Amino acid sequence: MPMRIWRPQDLDQSIEIFQRAVHEIAVRDYSLEELRAWAPEPPDVAAWSRLMEDLKAWTCEIRGRIAGFIASDRPGHIQLLYVHPDFQRMGVATALLDTVIADAGLHGVHELSTKSSRTGRRFFEQAGFSVQREEQASRNGVSLQRYVMTRPLA
Numbered sequence: 001m002p003m004r005i006w007r008p009q010d011l012d013q014s015i016e017i018f019q020r021a022v023h024e025i026a027v028r029d030y031s032l033e034e035l036r037a038w039a040p041e042p043p044d045v046a047a048w049s050r051l052m053e054d055l056k057a058w059t060c061e062i063r064g065r066i067a068g069f070i071a072s073d074r075p076g077h078i079q080l081l082y083v084h085p086d087f088q089r090m091g092v093a094t095a096l097l098d099t100v101i102a103d104a105g106l107h108g109v110h111e112l113s114t115k116s117s118r119t120g121r122r123f124f125e126q127a128g129f130s131v132q133r134e135e136q137a138s139r140n141g142v143s144l145q146r147y148v149m150t151r152p153l154a
């Protein structure tokens with residue numbers, strides 16, 4: 001999978017991936033009200049721009065299109081992981097996770113962690129993560145169930 005560091009020029013495509021992944025993939029696991037709170041339409045592009053400035057992120061680019069992206073706020077902690085609906089179940093998230101594992105290794109971090117959606121939980125479990133606890137995240141006044149998950153690194 002062709003991986004590279006995320007660039008500010010990737011912002012529009014990344015936001016589109018986020019919107020579509022939430023509304024077309026996570027739709028299996030959350031109500032319409034929850035999806036609208038998680039990924040409101042239209043998206044707040046300025047807020048996204050500020051968020052991405054504070055994160056270290058990587059993308060997977062296939063035939064000139066961004067297939068997905070992953071972002072960390074600190075080594076080993078996955079803050080965002082979204083794959084375009086056209087590129088699901090092709091190993092994109094697995095390859096993106098490998099970039100975070102490599103980065104964690106460079107920084108001497110011994111544990112991966114994330115706060116996963118119900119949708120992401122199945123991916124993270126098969127990648128060796130286990131649920132530490134369940135919690136509610138508040139998004140635009142709506143409560144969304146998510147899972148605190150970790151995986152030890154050798």
Ligand SMILES: CC(C)(COP(=O)(O)OP(=O)(O)OC[C@H]1O[C@@H](n2cnc3c(N)ncnc32)[C@H](O)[C@@H]1OP(=O)(O)O)[C@@H](O)C(=O)NCCC(=O)NCCS
Binds near residue numbers: 082
């Ligand atoms: C979760 C997500 C990132 C996975 O991306 P992906 O590129 O399709 O994942 P991969 O192809 O690397 O999947 C690897 C394995 O994880 C498991 N897996 C992935 N998605 C799964 C699903 N929806 N249901 C069950 N298992 C799943 C499978 O074991 C899969 O292997 P297989 O396809 O050979 O069966 C993607 O579905 C997504 O963007 N979801 C919506 C947004 C979201 O909730 N993101 C997580 C935010 S915390």
